[in-house]
Amino acid sequence: MRNLKMTIAYVGTAYSGWQIQPHRPTIQGVLEERLSRMLPDRPRLAGAGRTDAGVHARGQVANFATACAIPPAGLRRGLNAILPPDIAVLEVEEAPPEFHARANARAKDYRYRIVVGEVVSPFDAPFVLQVRGGLDVAAMRAAAGRLLGTHDFSSFCLAGTEVESRVRTLHLSEVAVEGPAIEYRVRGEGFLRHMVRTIVGTLVDVGKGRRRPEEIGAILAARDRRAAGPSAAARGLVLDRVIYGGDR
Amino acid sequence: MRNLKMTIAYVGTAYSGWQIQPHRPTIQGVLEERLSRMLPDRPRLAGAGRTDAGVHARGQVANFATACAIPPAGLRRGLNAILPPDIAVLEVEEAPPEFHARANARAKDYRYRIVVGEVVSPFDAPFVLQVRGGLDVAAMRAAAGRLLGTHDFSSFCLAGTEVESRVRTLHLSEVAVEGPAIEYRVRGEGFLRHMVRTIVGTLVDVGKGRRRPEEIGAILAARDRRAAGPSAAARGLVLDRVIYGGDR
Numbered sequence: 173m174r175n176l177k178m179t180i181a182y183v184g185t186a187y188s189g190w191q192i193q194p195h196r197p198t199i200q201g202v203l204e205e206r207l208s209r210m211l212p213d214r215p216r217l218a219g220a221g222r223t224d225a226g227v228h229a230r231g232q233v234a235n236f237a238t239a240c241a242i243p244p245a246g247l248r249r250g251l252n253a254i255l256p257p258d259i260a261v262l263e264v265e266e267a268p269p270e271f272h273a274r275a276n277a278r279a280k281d282y283r284y285r286i287v288v289g290e291v292v293s294p295f296d297a298p299f300v301l302q303v304r305g306g307l308d309v310a311a312m313r314a315a316a317g318r319l320l321g322t323h324d325f326s327s328f329c330l331a332g333t334e335v336e337s338r339v340r341t342l343h344l345s346e347v348a349v350e351g352p353a354i355e356y357r358v359r360g361e362g363f364l365r366h367m368v369r370t371i372v373g374t375l376v377d378v379g380k381g382r383r384r385p386e387e388i389g390a391i392l393a394a395r396d397r398r399a400a401g402p403s404a405a406a407r408g409l410v411l412d413r414v415i416y417g418g419d420r
Numbered sequence: 421m422r423n424l425k426m427t428i429a430y431v432g433t434a435y436s437g438w439q440i441q442p443h444r445p446t447i448q449g450v451l452e453e454r455l456s457r458m459l460p461d462r463p464r465l466a467g468a469g470r471t472d473a474g475v476h477a478r479g480q481v482a483n484f485a486t487a488c489a490i491p492p493a494g495l496r497r498g499l500n501a502i503l504p505p506d507i508a509v510l511e512v513e514e515a516p517p518e519f520h521a522r523a524n525a526r527a528k529d530y531r532y533r534i535v536v537g538e539v540v541s542p543f544d545a546p547f548v549l550q551v552r553g554g555l556d557v558a559a560m561r562a563a564a565g566r567l568l569g570t571h572d573f574s575s576f577c578l579a580g581t582e583v584e585s586r587v588r589t590l591h592l593s594e595v596a597v598e599g600p601a602i603e604y605r606v607r608g609e610g611f612l613r614h615m616v617r618t619i620v621g622t623l624v625d626v627g628k629g630r631r632r633p634e635e636i637g638a639i640l641a642a643r644d645r646r647a648a649g650p651s652a653a654a655r656g657l658v659l660d661r662v663i664y665g666g667d668r
Contacts, residue, residue: 183542230543249538257545290497294431295478297505299543 173237177267180232183258185298185407189225199259206254211240220273220414221280226406228299231413235273279343280363281412284356284372284404300353301408307379309354312347314385315378316356319345319371326395328371329364338364347375366403374401421485425515428480431506433546433655437473447507454502459488468521468662469528474654476547479661483521527591528611529660532604532620532652548601549656555627557602560595562633563626564604567593567619574643576619577612586612595623614651622649
């Protein structure tokens with residue numbers, strides 16, 4: 173058996189997220205179905221991150237085992253020819269037998285885009301959160317910085333999520349101004365469900381002056397989802413990159 | 421009666437073009453219907469350019485007469501609140517009574533995007549033509565330059581189009597490399613049906629070495645649609661801007 177690693181980009185608007193579910197369009201479901209048309213077996217994909225409904229990816233990673241002999245470039249070409257235009261396979265590579273896209277991921281980069289203003293360009297609309305009335309970017313930056321490092325992120329985790337530990341480490345947590353957009357960029361070793369979107373919802377509260385950056389410490393300490401702000405809309409979020417050992 | 425000028429952006433993917441048609445979704449149709457919800461009368465929009473099915477716009481212009489007293493900013497806000505996310509009104513302005521979006525347009529800017537390569541990002545897919553196997557950009561540039569100025573563009577016009585004259589003037593006709601994309605940019609006083617897309621289809625033929633830039637003169641001289649290349653896909657085309665007297 174070969175172990176193949178795929179890097180995938182998708183516009184998540186039309187999908188109920190990455191993870192396969194019966195009777196719903198999912199990225200994993202479409203990819204497995206298309207792969208099964210090319211391979212003798214229907215492979216099971218292991219994805220690095222389970223993006224939620226409506227979340228996009230520029231560099232999702234998944235691996236699968238197959239007995240097929242098709243070279244990586246041929247698999248990529250064949251898959252892209254039959255995939256819908258909102259999903260593309262950017263790369264297919266041979267991976268060592270022990271490689272696992274989720275278990276071996278050292279870190280993931282997400283970014284979230286916000287447009288401040290009265291009008292959102294229809295070219296941006298599926299990819300941004302619109303905020304009216306201005307945001308205090310300096311306050312958002314200060315709040316984002318206070319999330320850096322290792323914390324119990326229970327306050328930023330979808331209530332009821334069952335997981336062994338809610339302690340996570342962020343290596344990057346910054347707010348950047350990108351033309352007419354404000355972008356939140358985060359790199360973490362792992363993320364809880366709705367974590368990035370809840371961080372962004374809380375940063376928007378800070379930007380609107382509803383909370384002060386100094387409150388971040390107390391929000392973390394509360395370990396209670398009700399302490400943080402609302403979860404920002406899925407459409408602004410993109411899984412940018414998954415980082416493995418040996419990556420630059 | 422007031423005369424109002426609107427600047428409009430849209431992603432044309434889901435529409436049968438600008439111009440209103442029975443039983444089909446059109447940009448003009450959606451705008452008029454939404455306007456009629458806000459105004460006492462259903463206004464008739466005059467658009468500067470009739471973009472085809474699937475063509476996009478970043479700066480379409482239209483005007484309409486109305487007896488309503490709503491200020492321009494209120495009309496814009498109200499319209500954007502009820503428009504689908506793939507159409508946005510960027511600006512509403514009071515115009516002189518004699519202003520007519522089509523008749524007064526001095527020039528229009530279009531751009532067309534091409535991506536060369538094996539894989540198209542799903543974020544770009546609705547907005548580009550994919551070309552495999554490389555393009556000779558220098559040859560395309562030379563060919564584009566030969567279209568500058570005043571010519572009979574019959575060879576680049578949808579066959580059967582009824583129009584008084586097929587003579588048009590191009591003030592800009594250039595090929596630019598923009599990251600992974602090749603962009604054709606054109607400014608003209610007016611355009612025939614399918615003219616930009618047929619120019620692009622012919623430039624792609626030149627880029628692939630199927631025709632030489634020197635053949636452009638003979639293609640123009642033929643005044644026959646069959647002399648030019650195929651019409652490139654609508655999705656790569658954007659109406660960027662409409663220029664009026666007094667614009668910078």
